Amino acid sequence: MKPPVLSRLVLGWLAPSELRETLLDDLDEVFAARVAQHGPKHARAWYRRQARSGLASLVTMRARGARESEMPPDPRPSRFDSFGRDVRYALRMLRRAPGFTAAAVLTVALGVGATTTVFSVVYALLVKPLPYPGADRLVMVWQDMRARGGPADEWATPGNLVDWKAESRVFASLAAIRGWGPTLTGVGDPEPLVGEQVTQQYFEVLGVPPATGRTFSAEEMLPTGPRVVILSHGLWQRRFGDDPNVLGRRIVLGGEPHEIVGVMPPGFRPAILTTAELWRPDRLNLANPSRGAVVLRVVARLQPGLHMTQVDAAARALGKQLEARYPQSNTKTSINVVPFQEQVVGDARAGLLVLLGAVVVVLLIGCVNIANLLLARASIRSREIAVRTALGAGRWRVVRQLLTESLVLAGIGGVIGVVLSYWGVKGLVALAPAGSPRLAEVGIDAAVLAFAAAVTGLAGLLFGLAPAMHMVREQLTLALKASGRGTAGSAGQRTRRVLIVAEIAVALVLLVGGGLLLRTFVQLQRVDLGFDPTNVLVGFVVPPRVKYQTDEDRKIFYDQILERVSALPGVRTAALTSVVPLSGGDSDMSFTIEGAPPPRTADEAPATWYRLVSAGYLEAMGIPLKRGRNVAPHEAEPVLLINEEMAKRHWAGQDPIGKRIRFSDDSPWFTIVGIAGDVKQQGARPAPRAQTFIPYWHLPEPGITVVLKTASQPETLTMPLRQAVRAVDPDIPVTNIAAMTTLVSESIEEPRFLAMLVGLFAGLALVLAAIGIYGVLSYAVSQRAAEIGVRLALGAGRRDVFSLIVADGFRLAVIGVAIGVIVSFFVAPGLSTLLFHVKPIDPVTFVLVVAAILAVAVCASVIPARRATRVDPLTALRAE
């Protein structure tokens, strides 16, 4: 019965040299006694405990020794050989083998650099708390509509906000947020801004008060209250030049004067719209709140000391209560409380964890390669080490020296890796999909540095351990007796082959992951979105409510805009729409079908996504008209178009053309005159939904997007578009100008990013595996030179020798591939949430990956195999 090897190794490594033998002997003695007394399991546990709890004592003892040895007048001879000498010796050894050192340092630097880069993102997004005091108590509160087939995170009605605030004991404070997009006028150029309209407790929930000034008063929250605004630090600097007397000043926002009452501190993160630069009270009628429209996003601060399960239970109970109280509006509606951090990170989580996994695998493969190099060197150095042992160096002394060397190697690589990761982080942030959460917070900070140090140390131990353990096991005296070749290296060679097989298996798993994500990206690109994005430019225009108060005002404004942009040279078709595909601005409207039985509750009424359009919309956006006719410009009769999905859902087996629907009791009946093709309004993944196209002159809501189908490069029309709108009203800017092709590629930016990075790491893994195979075979050829010489001398052909070596590499690859495929079968399903139209066990991907790895393995074997054919039998045998 032997004590645990690793514990013994660690103890021996740390113990001061003089004490080492004594301590280990003593431990062995007690261990033996414990085995006899309590059995081996207990004894091994005891030994490990000894190693663990003894570490601190050994380190302090060592430090004490080092301190003492630095003191020159100490008459006693130093009892401890210093760690510094080991490091100096290690550096000397590494300098002596510059090729090996460069290869190993570079591998560590790349591995640690990549791992640190990815970790810095993972840390900033998933681990680091959001920049609010007590951020762990912040939650988002949603209406949970799953029971009626809706989303789990529906926005809230003002009525529910009032009830949640009044009746729930789990929330310390609650605030609702609505988007706000005012244009700042009267101070230089008009500038469209992003803001949030908030309820009174907004700043209390987030725990961040204004740096100067005050929050909103109760009076300012009333529907008739005075208009006030709080600025962000950035806006205050940018537009008001740090003016210290800005409080009390009046500015015009969206045509209305607002008094500035506060400025937020620098670095304040808005709750929902992270680019928001100003806040004003959302003057909701909370005395008599609406229960119909879901318009609010709600953030809350929990009471201290609550567990999420308690919060969920309380939320469910309150949901039930409200359901009973308001059967009209709250049927099958529950409350969903989501920790704020989780909400912010959202879908990015799965992808990030995959990335981290991939990069760690690359690092591991790198470590395996270095371990292999070290093993090869260990065999080469076995004579040197045998000599040192013979001259009185203890085994532990040698092991410690080897481990120190690998740690020094890792340390140098780690430092370079951290430097590399500075650029890596910059590149990653620049490449990351627009709108990724919390990107501004990504960087190299103390926590990331600590991680890099830990990874470096672990990597050093990892690739140093195999050669060191190998040394411990090997009968070093044998090396002196043997001719310096042959038997001494065979155990090392076996270890190296096992490592290579593992390396190939792991690389295969990574390649399968990369392949699946790549196929997903290709599939996403192939999806027919239902419209033609080529040569289409879009831009958003909002007529301010103050100036354009009535429907008629806005209708005339839209008419004028359409007339102007249609006349622009280079425009084939101009159109208007309230919602552009892929812009994510859709909202539901419920409707009634003429003659259909009335729904029992308001919630069971059918609903449709609706968009206001001009007559040319289908043509400009390239959406096919499947049946019926298009609406005519300014057709006075209330007519509209629907999409195929809506026809299928509500008029299955009938002809919807000629049928009539309306959206409220006081709206006219609209006649359906045509059916348009389905548009993937929210990107490739979600299924199409029922859609309605309503002519804008019947319902001129504020805010419209101009759509221009152009003859050539759509971007060239950016300036003409701005000028055309300015000609109608000089105070109205055009925002969000973009080519539709850009919106399309942005919609698949995240899968592309993920596929690209995982693919990159998989490629790196493949290259490293190839280098590993090459290294092992080259070494094997040099070791087997004599054997090959004999074969050649006895009449084997060069071809036989060649295929002998290639087959050797191929055999390693096949075993590795077999293991890798089995592992992939278990790992790949973990990716399924990230995949699209690709099964996790995708035969195409698997076959291609296996073929690629086998091909690479053969290629990596060719050079050593060639070298084997050039062995000169005479020289090889003479050397024996």
Add this chain to the structure above:
Amino acid sequence: MALNRIELLTLLAIVRLGEKAYGVTIYDEIQRVAGSDVSMAGVYSAIDRLERRGLVRAWRSEPRPERGGRARRHYAVTASGRDLLRHERELTARMWRGLVLDPTGRRR
């Protein structure tokens, strides 16, 4: 300078063991009598400190036949070690004199 707990236990164990005091027996003695869970490395660390302060000295046993014939490092308490222990005991005893604790630990 006063002794910390493990140093005191180690020193006492060496006195109790006399000629038999070496790593294993010291460790066992502390474990057996005091019942505290110490590590072997901790014991050696304490011995190291005691040695540096001249309270303990090491001596080599006769080479043993059973374990490769090497000599064992044994430990014995020096005169100043004994003085310090005596002093510690008196100090502690003085502090205890006339003291009765009720179960709640308050002074009566």
